[in-house]
Amino acid sequence: MSALLPESGPGDPGSGCQRSPKLRGAGMMMPRLVPRWPAWLFCWRAACIQGASVRQKMWAGPSKIPGLGGPRGAWGTSPLVPRGSCSASSRTPEVTLTPERYPVRRLPFSVVSEDDLAALERVVPGRVITDPEELEPPNVDWLRTVRGSSKVLLRPRTTQEVAHILRYCHERNLAVNPQGGNTGMVGGSTPVFDEIILSTALMNQVLSFHDVSGVLVCQAGCVLEALSQYVEERGFIMPLDLGAKGSCHIGGNVATNAGGLRLLRYGSLRGTVLGLEVVMADGTVLNCLTSLRKDNTGYDLKQLFIGSEGTLGVITAVSILCPPKPSTVNVAFLGCPGFAEVLQTFRTCRAMLGEILSAFEFMDAECMKLVRLHLGLSCPVQESPFYVLIETAGSGPGHDAEKLGCFLEQVLDSGLVTDGTLGSDERRIKMLWALRERITEALSRDGYVYKYDLSLPLDRLYDLVGDLRARLGPSAKHVVGYGHLGDGNLHLNVTSEAFSTSLLGALEPYVYEWTAGQRGSVSAEHGLGFKKKDVLGYSKPPEALQLMRQLKALLDPKGILNPYKMLPTHA
């Protein structure tokens, strides 16, 4: 069985604009009405119920609840466009060439000749792109911070075509930049100089789906959102979900070991990816596209390529295990008086919601300020220093509502949460998720963004944010913290009117040294790409770097695959 999936824009950030609220909704599992859900729990101030018994609460109907209906009116009119992309393009018409901003020198690869173009044309007839206008978007990352000068983009349809291309480039010593949806955050998916761009955009076939095991096998260029829709129609969901789903390719997700919103529940791709087909630097096809949940025959080679950001091989097909689609989903959006309360809410949540917890996200008051300021979204609860978004996904609507109800009562009564609102229908769930998912977009509208994606011990997760506010003072426009708290993953972002070397100097290496001091990770889920490759040493010891270099030399002796990325420039 083979099904053609909709093609994303040719790797351009703008194509993310196609991501509509409906599609985010499709990711939600048609939650049912929960009759046992007490009205007073949907949205009310904890202040109202001090000392009130459950009975008294039951008497209080929605009409008595303050703050309902008002600001939320803005919701319906607020369009959900994808993070950053469109706004970014309107903000900065031109992006500085990467070698002009960053200290990097071209390696001695060959330059694409007319003969090369003719040879490549024979491999992928009519799919060798050389038109400068068509080449502009794939040369620029969607954050519009790096820009390459590639003169050629290839759009293979099959693994064999990819194999021929790499065999040829390997012989000719031509550098290659594999590219999926080009939604990377660290300049890993765009060329640095004139690397040939190898786009997976036309490799968008579902190869098979097994409706009992939930194993999906597809080409690397399938757009994540299209795959989500495909498997949801069959009673399953993708084990990963992220803001860029409307543009990102599954091959890119695997190549960057994408984390996202469902990792807390379904674990990392290292566990859910069952098999890969990879074309290696010399054009050899490595077929490890098994659909087996368990296979202990030899070294697990696919793990080499998961998270290797296209530097060890080009992923051409993926076999992935999809979890059954939960029959009911609820989202609670809560306000917390402090970060200590956020952590305590997480502990309580894990204990009381157990197996139905599917996401625990947090954002600070600055984030809320920015989504209101730049996107016109309004805060659905009383203003608080911190906000928490909790999603449950389960197979028993009544059971889940009961668990969530008890949990909310507990955190509200104990003062861990000062206000909360709940979404159990598709529209409201989308609206609540938008507050968290569109922070990146709001930030990109606020100015130049310095992005840090850190893994830190839970109890120190937010310390760095306050620390930086004090350190940077007025030189920073905004310093915000949000992220996947359930995974110990902080997204720390700093904005300024324009790129400032002095501000960058105040941020780096300070942020990396602080993180290393906590034995954290300087890249939790974004990878290293081009922009973060030189900070690898903050999270890994020299012996590890040495072995990584040896692996790169073994799998890509000429270094033609995604050069200038992932591994530090200097030994």
Place this chain on the structure above:
Amino acid sequence: MSALLPESGPGDPGSGCQRSPKLRGAGMMMPRLVPRWPAWLFCWRAACIQGASVRQKMWAGPSKIPGLGGPRGAWGTSPLVPRGSCSASSRTPEVTLTPERYPVRRLPFSVVSEDDLAALERVVPGRVITDPEELEPPNVDWLRTVRGSSKVLLRPRTTQEVAHILRYCHERNLAVNPQGGNTGMVGGSTPVFDEIILSTALMNQVLSFHDVSGVLVCQAGCVLEALSQYVEERGFIMPLDLGAKGSCHIGGNVATNAGGLRLLRYGSLRGTVLGLEVVMADGTVLNCLTSLRKDNTGYDLKQLFIGSEGTLGVITAVSILCPPKPSTVNVAFLGCPGFAEVLQTFRTCRAMLGEILSAFEFMDAECMKLVRLHLGLSCPVQESPFYVLIETAGSGPGHDAEKLGCFLEQVLDSGLVTDGTLGSDERRIKMLWALRERITEALSRDGYVYKYDLSLPLDRLYDLVGDLRARLGPSAKHVVGYGHLGDGNLHLNVTSEAFSTSLLGALEPYVYEWTAGQRGSVSAEHGLGFKKKDVLGYSKPPEALQLMRQLKALLDPKGILNPYKMLPTHA
């Protein structure tokens, strides 16, 4: 914080005997009584309720249920000893030396000299074992099918001691056999010739445990069961559980990428292991012992060592993510009229139990016959062609019981299940699990066992068993099939009075070719070790074998780590 955990027997199979029913119980989460559970559901014949309404069923009390109290009386007196071990030793006093049964030639490693012993004594004073009697158990696998002739066993306590040992052995070209609990199924943990045995038995310290994140960091020699008890006392469970838990070491579990009984729920070690400390062949210490749930800085080196069976490096410490301990556990043991019904029961189960399903195991009637014959266990339900064991683990006792009740009613009414019994208290849960967990022990008492651990597509999972019964006829004593159905993992076992070359010839390569024909795996969870290394090619293409050899050459250029294992003898 550092805690000393009980030491297992010095890697000897017999040490498995220490595993008492109490300990299996410790793995269970003190299930509570479920008031909403209708008595009629605990055990009754579907035949009794044809056409009966729920109301009528409710009237029928336990006293009216046939088959209660009878055979189950045998339960209390039936001791739960670990699989295989004790019986095996009593069965075969002497094990043929590996090179006498298998075609294998010693590689040109150095032979341990008096000077070597003196040098090693300086590294691990008083922990260099050369007494032939002490060396007997670690030279033999617990299935008693292979036997090495090692003259030296070393028992380091620290990573630095392991580093010194390997640096020395690397310089002297001495072969090393890393050994944990020596519970492997494929002869991977015992020497083939005179390799030095490097035991992790004294490396049994818990290094840290975080009671919010559930991240456990410990030395490689910690016994799985001891770790289970340690984390359960703190409100968590280990993400893996297997029959050999009383002896196996966590380092060995990771080195073999052990699957076991909880993989269906918590996924593979490739997702739950967060970090590793490994000593490489030349004594270099690779410290990737991070406790972070997410870390995308560089290639994920730990994955190289997970499942590499000690051939690429020696794991000295493990960081692993422990799931919160479920507050309630239920086990249902069901009889099915055919394998088609087993599969349909699994489909129904996944749909109706959703997130609380924690195990789905199956066994055929021959397995039940053997546990009755050799262990005196009695079948708790009506005799059936197939039996299914379903475990649920959740955070809401009432909710779980309700889900399980609806599911059981559905499968009983539809005829997918002809009889069923339930365990909700610790003792009964252990008894029901024993029927499944002690099959291996019963088999080892039945004669010589030919073991196959296969991953197959669900709908073909059982075909090979019937196929072999027809093919082998009376030349086989028993042909049985059981395993982790939820993971597509079949344990196919054939017994005969004694080892028979002709029977082996009828089994191999037939079983492997059949499996390859289904694109299955010839080793789902046991690994390849020594006995299966030459069948790797049935599940992996030549390009993969080539890359595996290159990785071995890169990480262990002299090939001193666990030689004669994992990779095929011939190119």
